[in-house]
Amino acid sequence: IDKQELEAHYSYMAKIQEVPAADSGTDSEPLEQNDQNAVECDHEHVALANLIKILKLNVDENKRIQKQLRKENVSLTQELTE
Numbered sequence: 589i590d591k592q593e594l595e596a597h598y599s600y601m602a603k604i605q606e607v608p609a610a611d612s613g614t615d616s617e618p619l620e621q622n623d624q625n626a627v628e629c630d631h632e633h634v635a636l637a638n639l640i641k642i643l644k645l646n647v648d649e650n651k652r653i654q655k656q657l658r659k660e661n662v663s664l665t666q667e668l669t670e
Contacts, residue, residue, distance in 0.1 A: 594636055598629045 605625050 591637060591640070594633060594640075598633050602626050602629055 602625070605622055
């Protein structure tokens with residue numbers, strides 16, 4: 589999942605949770621709850637974006653390590669065959 593997909597998802601979730609003033613009657617609690625939900629969604633979005641960033645860094649680091657290990661294996665194999 590890329591950043592744009594996450595943003596689209598959370599934007600959609602925020603939209604469907606909105607309560608128009610006409611539908612809420614005199615009670616403003618649903619709107620306040622909606623604001624709280626939007627804040628929580630924003631926090632989740634940031635947390636997920638950070639996790640994705642960390643995972644990408646881990647994948648890149650693992651690829652680098654695997655490449656280095658392959659080179660070392662080739663070198664050791666050549667030493668053993670000599």
